Amino acid sequence: MHLIQNFPFISIILCLASGVVSSVLSGKNAKRLCISLVSLLGILNSMVLFYVWKTKESYTFMMGHFPAPWGNELRIGVLESLMAVFFCAIMLLSLCGGMKRIFKDVEEEKTNLYFVMIDLMLSSLLAIIYTNDLFTAYVFVEINTIAACALIMIRNNGHSLVAAAKYMIMSLLGSGLILMALSMLYDLSGHLLMSNIKEAVAQILPGSQYEIPLTVVIALLCVGLAIKSALFPFHSWLPDAYGFSTPSSSAILSSLVSKAYIFLLIKIFYRVIGMDVMIDHKITNALFFFAVIGMLMGSLSAIKEHDIRRLIAFSSVAQIGYIYMGIGLGTKAGMMAALFHILSHAASKSMLFIAASGLSEVSGNSKDFTDLKGSGYRNKIAGIGFTVGALSMVGIPLFAGFTSKVYFAEAAVNASTSKMAIGMVILAISTILNAVYFIRAVISIYTPRNEHFIVPGYKPAVTFSVAMVFFIVLNFVLGIFSNPIMDAIEVGLKMFA
Amino acid sequence: MEVFEIILLLFLIVCAIAVSFSKNLLTTIIIFMSYSLIMSIIWILLKSPDLAITEAAVGAGVTSVLFFVTLKKIRAMKEEDNDEQA
């Protein structure tokens, strides 16, 4: 057992322990502990990524003295460690980007509790990515829900409390459905371990006694995880939740939390029920249908928004529709495009949220577009960051959004003819809709107005500019050097099942 | 034993419907308390005593206490509003 193979387990336990410890530290020390912890985890998981990339096959890590079906188990492959590295990087950047606003929004006594939430959320994200046992995934989904609700409500103005209440109600509904599906699956297969369930499910032939319960289980799982990751019909909680929380928590929520649930759904697709059983049960068509409507409705409702944070929130409803469209295509290329879009959307969405907080800081802390006019000149780095994020969302070449749209188009072309037609048309329409509201936003922040907001000698915080620069570099790397990432995803998918 | 279990389960359904349809909050919470007590009896009938103790202590005990404290806090604030308005 190579030492590097222990790193995923060590990173989860370190996160849990540092979450507990930083509840007694002061705000400043908790911040230092959290930043150093997230960067350490980034390094550890990248070492795991190289190790698994070299050995070319995924290994299982036995939690405790008892092998898999009896004890818990982690399963580490290229795809999981790539996701883990990426999640740590995005969390580090959004924390640094929004650091000044955290200390301004949160009460002085309660900043260390904010970093407790960040640590425990990171541990639940890593556990959801790595676990190979369904009930462990459910327990850490609960930790994730409570931590996300705390991140929304920690900024104690009226709006964020109401948004947190709505978020909790919808999320608890989702996890109730997931637990119901889990207990039915346990009843059918007798196992909680993902690979054993797959063997049992494979034996359920169409027309046998357990055929209908299996369909209901698949439906409950997909609806539960769709509610939690805000797919179209269940996205009512998303604009308030992202619109009224602190910038760094809305960046983390929009780019990491909903993506972890989608990754769990992909893991269920491949490892618990099996891709071919899913396609026979036509669940991929239902997901494709809702995703397509989501892409349109998300962009349409974003057009009439005149608050910059809610505009970005509605655009993430549309982008989640993209990811579910990739899953709904049902082909391997579609799944790879969806996984790449998880990465590219996480990078550009968190950049947009942090840049928007920088812009509203120089325009009298208001989020309305009338006051944000000309803020691109006042806070230069935030203006550039917002423009790069907006152009990548619209899909201009050289940016991350463009390459994921190319992969979506490729996947849609060799999917079935009806899906290809609908997919390509909707892809085009939603790109135009994206262009409408994002280009309008970029133009409005660069029209020279509101001179009275100009503070002579205003310089944005150092951590903010550093985070912005790294975000821009990350976006270009994803846009231009996407081939090595796609190879990693392909290799990961091969060993994923 | 069969009949006793059926009576308890019917009582559970009646409690659940009563909780969702009754107007006064205090009676709803008391009905919910009896709901979790009946649930811990059912755990015993299902031969899982661990769950019975946990449901009784954690489910019926502490949850109902928290509900009562919340109700008292809301009643206290309501009286303060009436004093201010009066």
Place this chain on the structure above:
Amino acid sequence: MGGNLLTNFYEAVAVILFGIGFTTLLLHRNMIKKILGFNIMDTAIYLFLAVKGYITGGMAPILTNGVEEQAYYINPVPSGLVLTGIVVSVSVTALMLALTIRLYRRYHTLDIDKMSMLAKKEDL
């Protein structure tokens, strides 16, 4: 309709309770009613899960007079899972109740729609 509905009457009752809890959570606008609905829904799911482990004629999973065969005891796995679940639903209930007190202290109402309207009004 499969044959097992009458034999699985425990699971049938659990599913009915799940439906009632689900609708109470969705239908009522009063926050306390929503939290009660959530509790009923969760307890129903735990009943549904724990009933899976029951074996007629089995004893409670505690070693009695040295017997170590599987046939004598019920399946301990579901009770372990439900034990974890009960504590999850208590902690989530405590969180939601704290949120309700905080919202009532600010908006003096328990109705979630009125709260969001008052929050919007606060913006002007």
Place this chain on the structure above:
Amino acid sequence: MSKLNPNYEASKWRKIERFVNGEEISDNPNLSKHEEEIREASQEDKERNEQFEATITDLEDRIQKERKRSIEALYRKYEKWPQTKGIKIFTHIYRILAVLFCVCIISVLLMTVSYLPTFGDASNPNNNEVPKRYIEKGIEETGAINFVAGMILDYRAFDTLGESHVLFIAACCVLILLRIDHSKNGKKPTEKAEAEEDDRKFEPKNDKILQKIASLLIPPIIIYGIYVVLNGHLSPGGGFSGGAIIGAGLILYLNAFGYEKIEKFFTYKTYQRITVGALLFYACAKSYSFYTGANHLESGIPKGIPGNILSSGLILPLNVAVGLVVACTMYGFYTLFRKGGM
């Protein structure tokens, strides 16, 4: 806005004003005529700018007021909304639709239940080799008489580790929401004093009957709670239920004897120390057994003789740690709800 008087300069009122401002009143015009003219000219320029400025701000105010008035009208209409006929019908339809939605969910799930394996049948799929090993090899592998406790704290220990962190994170959330802390600057203590006063007015205050019964009841409760925690691996119970019983005992003590008595031995500091200490011990103990298990090292924790108190390896200390965390959290919930502080 009253219109400005054109020869305002010469008016009596202006003279009084200048007198009040301390300017010297020069009646004879020839003195510093030139200075007078300059002041007059600059006065007119300033007035014109002010008027121009006034019109701009007036314009913006009017737009702002207009926008506010239209939204206000919208909200007044919104408040009268539920009474309008259209909405009443809509709520009725909404209710019927919701009940239909609930009936169809229940019927779908009932149909699934009818296809599930029969209740209580020994040959169900989930009665396979997994519980077989828990029961048959449970004693020699974990040493716990209570198979469920053995399963929770040894076989599937990762779930219970996550579980106690769910409780910890919920306690942190309630702290964020309800805690009124005694920070140094002036504003906070008033809030705290208000919560104290509010608590004293509505909560029971040292009434004799409650205290007498409490002094009879609390010792058995606490002893029973400790028994349940310590015998977690021998009889039903364990960390969670035992901790909740001890927490309930502390809540009864607080209700009967008030905050002064309990703060002698249980303040926010002790709450933090106990919770963090127990959780860190739990994480270290479990990561030790995970690490040794994963790398196939021999973990040198004695299993002891099954049936005694000190028997099943790590399960007893873990139960004590979980019991402490649960007791402090339940008590913390109660005090935070009541007074926003320990």
